Amino acid sequence: MIAGRGRQRIRPPRRGLHGEEIDFENTWAVIESAFREIHTKNASRLSYEELYRHAYRVVLKKKGEELYKRVRDFEHGWLSNEVRGSIQALFSPNLLASSQAVGGTTANERRVAGEKFLKGLKQAWGDHQICMSMLADVLMYMDRVYCQDHHRPSIYTTAMILFRDDILNSPTSDVDGREVLELLNHVILDQIQMERDGDVIDKHLIKSCVHMLDSLHQDDIEAEDQRLYNASFEAAYLDTSREFYRLEADLMLRDSDAGAYCRHTRRRIYEEEERCRSTLLDVTQPKIQKVVEDELIKNRIHELVEMESGVRFMIDNDRLDELNLIYDLNSRVDDKKAELMRAIQKRIVEMGTDINNAAIAASQAPAPAVVEASDKGKGPLPEKSLNQQTVAAIKWVEDVLALKDKYDTIWDKSFKQDQPLQTALTRSFADFINSPTFPRSSEYISLFIDENMKKGIKGKTEMEVDAVLEKAIILLRYVQDKDLFERYYKKHLCRRLLMNKSISNDVEKQMISKMKIELGNNFTLKLESMFKDMTISEELTSGFKKHVEGLGEKDPKRIELAINVLTSMTWPLETMDNGDDAEGHRPRCIYPPAIDRIKRGFEKYYNEKHSGRQLTWLGNMGSADIKAVFPRVPQKDGSFKERRHDLNVSTYGMIILLLFNELPADQHLTFEEIQAQTNIPRTDLIRNLQSLAVAPKTRILIKEPMSKDVKPSDRFTFNEGFQGKFVKIKVGVVSSGNKVESDRERRETEKKNDDSRGFCIEAAVVRIMKQRKELSHQQLVIETLNQLVGQFKPEVGMIKKRIESLIEREYLERIEGARTDSYRYLA
Amino acid sequence: MSSPTTTEYVTLVSYDGYEFKVLRSAACLAGTIKRSLDPSSGFREGAENRVSFTNINGVTLEKVCEYLYYNQKHAESKDVPDMEIPPELCLELLIAADYLDV
Numbered sequence: 001m002i003a004g005r006g007r008q009r010i011r012p013p014r015r016g017l018h019g020e021e022i023d024f025e026n027t028w029a030v031i032e033s034a035f036r037e038i039h040t041k042n043a044s045r046l047s048y049e050e051l052y053r054h055a056y057r058v059v060l061k062k063k064g065e066e067l068y069k070r071v072r073d074f075e076h077g078w079l080s081n082e083v084r085g086s087i088q089a090l091f092s093p094n095l096l097a098s099s100q101a102v103g104g105t106t107a108n109e110r111r112v113a114g115e116k117f118l119k120g121l122k123q124a125w126g127d128h129q130i131c132m133s134m135l136a137d138v139l140m141y142m143d144r145v146y147c148q149d150h151h152r153p154s155i156y157t158t159a160m161i162l163f164r165d166d167i168l169n170s171p172t173s174d175v176d177g178r179e180v181l182e183l184l185n186h187v188i189l190d191q192i193q194m195e196r197d198g199d200v201i202d203k204h205l206i207k208s209c210v211h212m213l214d215s216l217h218q219d220d221i222e223a224e225d226q227r228l229y230n231a232s233f234e235a236a237y238l239d240t241s242r243e244f245y246r247l248e249a250d251l252m253l254r255d256s257d258a259g260a261y262c263r264h265t266r267r268r269i270y271e272e273e274e275r276c277r278s279t280l281l282d283v284t285q286p287k288i289q290k291v292v293e294d295e296l297i298k299n300r301i302h303e304l305v306e307m308e309s310g311v312r313f314m315i316d317n318d319r320l321d322e323l324n325l326i327y328d329l330n331s332r333v334d335d336k337k338a339e340l341m342r343a344i345q346k347r348i349v350e351m352g353t354d355i356n357n358a359a360i361a362a363s364q365a366p367a368p369a370v371v372e373a374s375d376k377g378k379g380p381l382p383e384k385s386l387n388q389q390t391v392a393a394i395k396w397v398e399d400v401l402a403l404k405d406k407y408d409t410i411w412d413k414s415f416k417q418d419q420p421l422q423t424a425l426t427r428s429f430a431d432f433i434n435s436p437t438f439p440r441s442s443e444y445i446s447l448f449i450d451e452n453m454k455k456g457i458k459g460k461t462e463m464e465v466d467a468v469l470e471k472a473i474i475l476l477r478y479v480q481d482k483d484l485f486e487r488y489y490k491k492h493l494c495r496r497l498l499m500n501k502s503i504s505n506d507v508e509k510q511m512i513s514k515m516k517i518e519l520g521n522n523f524t525l526k527l528e529s530m531f532k533d534m535t536i537s538e539e540l541t542s543g544f545k546k547h548v549e550g551l552g553e554k555d556p557k558r559i560e561l562a563i564n565v566l567t568s569m570t571w572p573l574e575t576m577d578n579g580d581d582a583e584g585h586r587p588r589c590i591y592p593p594a595i596d597r598i599k600r601g602f603e604k605y606y607n608e609k610h611s612g613r614q615l616t617w618l619g620n621m622g623s624a625d626i627k628a629v630f631p632r633v634p635q636k637d638g639s640f641k642e643r644r645h646d647l648n649v650s651t652y653g654m655i656i657l658l659l660f661n662e663l664p665a666d667q668h669l670t671f672e673e674i675q676a677q678t679n680i681p682r683t684d685l686i687r688n689l690q691s692l693a694v695a696p697k698t699r700i701l702i703k704e705p706m707s708k709d710v711k712p713s714d715r716f717t718f719n720e721g722f723q724g725k726f727v728k729i730k731v732g733v734v735s736s737g738n739k740v741e742s743d744r745e746r747r748e749t750e751k752k753n754d755d756s757r758g759f760c761i762e763a764a765v766v767r768i769m770k771q772r773k774e775l776s777h778q779q780l781v782i783e784t785l786n787q788l789v790g791q792f793k794p795e796v797g798m799i800k801k802r803i804e805s806l807i808e809r810e811y812l813e814r815i816e817g818a819r820t821d822s823y824r825y826l827a
Numbered sequence: 828m829s830s831p832t833t834t835e836y837v838t839l840v841s842y843d844g845y846e847f848k849v850l851r852s853a854a855c856l857a858g859t860i861k862r863s864l865d866p867s868s869g870f871r872e873g874a875e876n877r878v879s880f881t882n883i884n885g886v887t888l889e890k891v892c893e894y895l896y897y898n899q900k901h902a903e904s905k906d907v908p909d910m911e912i913p914p915e916l917c918l919e920l921l922i923a924a925d926y927l928d929v
Contacts, residue, residue, distance in 0.1 A: 049879055
């Protein structure tokens with residue numbers, strides 16, 4: 001291009017930039033002396049341009065290699081003669097001693113000596129860096145031209161390598177074979193150790209030495225991970241730290257409690273983090289963190305959790321802070337927090353099992369209390385023990401709720417509401433609540449609600465009531481066999497409704513709506529219809545009353561009738577009688593004529609309203625108010641007058657008493673006579689007679705011989721001398737309240753429950769098959785389980801049996817020749 | 828070391844005695860000038876804020892200064908106009924550029 005311009009000629013430079021031949025030796029002498037000045041910090045007298053020009057010329061004269069070599073030799077000489085000497089002058093006995101054994105020198109002496117050494121080294125390094133950057137500036141032309149062309153490392157790099165070789169890798173002394181680098185590492189580690197022990201050290205100083213190590217490389221290739229810091233120091237640091245923390249963990253686990261250990265560990269972790277920031281390099285942080293976590297947490301967490309003062313202790317003593325620490329530590333090393341979770345779960349199940357056992361013990365070992373009671377000659381024995389069972393049930397629920405509260409607090413305060421932990425907590429609760437050794441949870445929860453409905457909520461605000469109900473629902477959530485609960489609840493509710501024990505219908509309905517939300521419509525369907533029956537019955541009763549009045553037959557002895565008509569499908573009536581009548585049919589009880597008349601009257605009235613319905617009278621569930629007149633008989637306190645009492649007795653009780661109405665005062669009836677005349681089922685009769693003749697406050701009949709048990713040969717007479725404090729006397733029928741079932745009753749319930757489960761399973765299977773038409777056995781079982789999960793957890797064996805039965809009844813058929821067992825739905 | 832103050836302008840001197848006062852920021856585009864003035868090295872030039880070149884003449888140095896400003900001005904712009912370089916100066920400029928590490 002330029003040539004194309006024609007006449008204009010490119011002239012050679014007028015004056016020799018590289019003019020006359022230069023004498024290399026002379027030039028080098030100039031440069032060398034200048035370098036010496038630089039090293040002794042006298043650069044201000046030097047002209048950069050001049051030196052640069054010299055070096056420039058030398059390189060232009062192709063003497064670059066010579067110059068490079070000379071400079072290197074010069075630096076080598078300088079470092080090994082001047083600098084190494086000054087470093088070696090820093091070695092003091094204290095410093096060297098520290099490297100061999102700790103004995104002899106105090107930490108303070110060691111620290112001072114170490115700091116001196118570090119300072120010297122840092123100084124030497126700093127000087128070397130500055131000088132070399134100046135040298136490199138001067139020799140820039142050489143770096144640019146010679147080094148690049150010949151693929152040599154820049155002079156600066158070379159000089160840094162020289163520093164490593166001549167200073168750091170030089171032996172500390174002639175006797176001692178160790179290198180300065182090793183000593184340096186040791187001193188730094190020693191200083192850090194001092195800091196860990198509580199000393200104050202010069203972090204800044206160490207940091208600069210660390211930077212030096214970081215900028216030098218192990219070999220000349222300068223790979224990233226071959227920095228002296230990584231290769232030499234860091235490894236040693238991690239090793240010593242590991243050892244230190246291992247020992248510390250040993251010591252701590254032996255000497256202090258888990259809480260202190262956690263606090264200490266957390267402090268250590270922060271310290272190391274801080275140390276990496278202030279003293280060492282950030283790159284080390286994750287590594288040292290891991291070391292600390294490994295040594296202090298991961299390898300120890302098991303011991304820590306299991307310590308006497310470990311998780312268990314913390315839970316028992318509500319050490320929320322410490323639990324939080326443990327949680328924090330465990331989550332550092334383990335996302336799943338397996339150790340902690342395991343310990344917590346174990347503790348929950350332990351505590352839960354304790355509660356279970358306590359409940360079982362309380363319900364099964366009422367013997368001593370009863371013996372005492374009978375010694376005093378008070379109260380009928382069975383009532384006492386049954387109460388005790390109910391108390392045990394309620395206590396169980398309350399204990400479980402307290403436990404739940406406790407763990408909720410811990411979870412909330414200490415575990416940062418950790419999701420997996422919550423799942424684990426829930427699982428543990430479900431585990432012990434549904435534990436096979438404790439089959440009563442459903443019953444107990446229902447009893448708890450029952451108790452609260454009857455007494456507990458008296459005088460409580462709406463909020464409190466709500467809280468109680470909510471708690472019950474929480475427990476219910478854990479229960480697997482919800483159908484069993486439903487059965488119990490129905491039974492208890494039935495008693496409450498029929499005997500008017502419930503305090504507030506509103507609360508009952510509230511509870512049911514809560515259950516509806518929690519367990520779905522199906523669950524509460526029957527419960528709701530029970531309430532409906534109650535309302536309809538009220539209407540019926542008042543309707544009947546009007547009807548009777550409308551008949552106009554005024555009868556002074558008229559008996560008022562309040563009736564509850566119950567749909568037999570929804571009410572658990574079968575559970576109300578005691579399963580004694582194994583023949584299956586309910587023996588018709590013989591009502592006295594007065595009662596019988598009104599009964600027939602109602603039947604007629606009812607049939608007029610609803611034709612085709614059959615009424616079955618359940619005498620064992622009703623009650624009656626009787627006005628009783630006790631004749632003038634001398635009393636113990638000398639009074640002599642007629643007493644009137646309103647007696648509230650069960651229907652059966654009323655029938656029994658009416659028998660005595662027609663009996664002369666000195667006559668008696670035997671047990672067998674009473675049974676023959678009334679046809680009351682045997683167990684009911686015994687219970688009613690017990691309450692009429694044995695219970696001290698309501699002894700309207702006198703039994704001979706006087707004993708607690710009613711035997712068939714016993715004779716009963718009317719107690720004319722009966723005296724009561726109140727006009728109204730309620731004659732409670734023994735064991736009429738809701739209480740824990742006896743073992744026999746329980747087996748009964750379970751059997752019935754199993755039966756109804758069978759139907760549920762069949763229904764589910766048919767529903768699934770109707771939809772799918774064909775399905776393999778495995779899948780069918782899975783889907784069935786899924787469908788029923790909200791109600792209960794059926795056993796696979798049971799499902800199998802049900803499928804067999806469905807095949808027999810030709811709802812399903814096996815698909816012949818299918819590879820896996822499969823079924824087809826037969827419409 | 829005399830006052831190591833850094834001034835806004837520095838003086839560049841050619842071997843034939845021409846002096847050019849140049850903005851420091853512009854002058855430091857040249858590696859050699861930058862290093863000679865580096866206050867942390869503490870060479871004489873740094874203290875005096877003055878660099879003498881014994882191998883560059885005034886004409887060339889003037890062109891160098893022109894280029895330094897030219898470079899600074901257009902450092903971040905696009906479509907930079909060409910700079911006029913007389914052909915007779917080419918070689919000397921090349922050598923100077925090599926020397927100065929521009």
